[in-house]
Amino acid sequence: MNINCKGQLLDLKTPKVMGILNLTPDSFFDGGEYLTEKNILLQTEKMLHEGATFVDVGAYSSRPDAQHISEEEELKRIVPIINLLVKKFPEIILSIDTFRSKVAKETVEAGAAMINDISGGSLDEKMFTTVAKLQVPYILMHMKGTPQTMKTENHYQHMLQEIVLYFSEKVKQLRELKVNDVIIDPGFGFAKNTPQNFELMNHLSFLNSLDLPMLVGISRKSMIYKSLNIQPQEALNGTTFLNTVSLLAGVKILRVHDVKEAAECVELYQQLKN
Structure with missing residues (x-):
């Protein structure tokens, strides 16, 4: 359960928190909030102070029906x-939320540490x-x-088994490439x-079989706010509950908008475990 981020070995035996930094104008929760250098730096500093091990930076919105942007626009953003972030926070561990290999390559060369695809x-x-050439997590x-079509792709015969098969096949490919x-x-x-x-x-621990x-x-997703008939801005309590369920199922990284509350979940989980 160790991962190597820019030569730093991170032990995931204790779960970690990944803070979300969206550079998009159309993300479902915080779209448009972090489009200036000042706001980006303030939010990043806040997340690091509150306990984020990773900061996940994305410039392509993956919400359902999100607008498609070009590779050039994603890189420009x-x-x-x-x-900016590597200069201001030299020790920061940046994850890049992208499905494009060119964006992965250029952001890692700029100082990012891992790819989130x-x-x-x-x-x-x-x-x-x-990713194999870059040798990053x-x-x-x-x-x-795709984000534009995924709402119509939710047909499964046996969802959990299909997900495990999907991971098994892709992990095999990655291992053969020495990732x-x-x-x-x-x-x-x-x-x-x-x-x-x-x-x-409800069956998240089933995926632990992949080792x-x-x-x-x-974080603040529609499974929470639609179930409770509220808005994403009101979904922190529901997020905290499901983050706790996730930790109890063996999850090692919580990707969240609200770092402080997720870090508190991890702390209390560790006390419970101990």
Whole structure:
């Protein structure tokens, strides 16, 4: 359960928190909030202070029906911010939320430490070989279709078995390419409706059979706010509850908008475990 980030060995025996930094104008919760250098630096400093081990930076919104942007636009949004953050916070461990191999390559060269691919290599055939050459940790998420089509791709005969098979096949490809550090993400909300999300949450420990560290990102998602008939801005309490359920199921990384509350979940989980 160790991963190597820029020469730093991180032990995931104690779960870690990954703070979300969206550089997009159209993300479902915080779109447009972090478009200036001042706001980006303030939010990053806040997340690091509150206990984020990783900061996950994304410049392509993956919400359902999100607007598609070009590779050039994604690079234009993200590379200058990587340079800014690495200069301001030299010890920061940056994860890059992208499904494009060129974006992965250029952001790692700019100082990022890991790649978070919502498509699991399905939207860019060069992603696996690129990650292998970069020798950085790779977050492999389960999704079918694209952000623009995934809502219509939620048809399964046996969802849990299909997800495990998906991971098994892709991890085999990554291992053959000598990618050492693979983290799996079951992809809540990606080609899964609300009942399917809760079925997945209820059987999350089933994925421990893959013997890989697991990341979960359910922060303020529709499975919470639609179930409670509230808005994403009111979904922190529900997020905290499901983050706790995730930790009890063996999850090692919580990807969240609200770092302080997630870090407190981890602390209390550790007290319970001890």
